[in-house]
Amino acid sequence: EEQEEDMQRELRCFLRHITERLYLDRRFKTFTKPVDTVQVPDYLQVIKQPMDLSSLLTNIDKHKYITVNEFVRDADLIWNNALTYNPDSATLDRKIRHRAHALKDALHAIIREHLDPEFEKACEAMKERR
Numbered sequence: 001e002e003q004e005e006d007m008q009r010e011l012r013c014f015l016r017h018i019t020e021r022l023y024l025d026r027r028f029k030t031f032t033k034p035v036d037t038v039q040v041p042d043y044l045q046v047i048k049q050p051m052d053l054s055s056l057l058t059n060i061d062k063h064k065y066i067t068v069n070e071f072v073r074d075a076d077l078i079w080n081n082a083l084t085y086n087p088d089s090a091t092l093d094r095k096i097r098h099r100a101h102a103l104k105d106a107l108h109a110i111i112r113e114h115l116d117p118e119f120e121k122a123c124e125a126m127k128e129r130r
């Protein structure tokens with residue numbers, strides 16, 4: 001009903017705020033767009049669920065997420081995929097993994113500093129009702 005729609009609108013605003021903060025951070029430019037699977041032909045053999053910051057924004061607008069936890073599961077794919085696909089001691093791999101850990105820490109710090117646990121509980125309860 002109406003108050004549920006209001007809560008979901010507030011959730012989408014919250015998730016856009018998080019994602020836009022990360023999207024605008026120059027450290028995370030490499031995570032803003034999908035990996036180019038033409039330039040990286042084996043990527044989809046290694047990474048089964050590609051994810052990136054622009055895809056998160058698209059998913060938010062398509063009402064894919066009705067709880068913060070569902071959003072975090074997709075957002076965590078971004079940095080986890082980077083660690084999985086770039087595991088070597090080569091300098092570029094190390095640089096990508098450093099950026100992946102920075103993305104993980106920034107994502108979870110923004111959520112911790114802005115998310116009211118009671119709000120997430122209300123979203124989870126609504127999910128159970130549906």
Ligand SMILES: O=C(C1CCC1)N1C[C@@H]2C[C@H]3C[C@@H](O)[C@@H](O)[C@]2(C1)O3
Pocket residue numbers: 030031035036039040081082085086092096
């Ligand atoms: O994993 C990634 C992105 C970095 C975080 C997401 N890529 C896989 C390729 C390996 C490495 C070097 C380039 O081949 C470039 O295409 C990629 C892009 O970086």
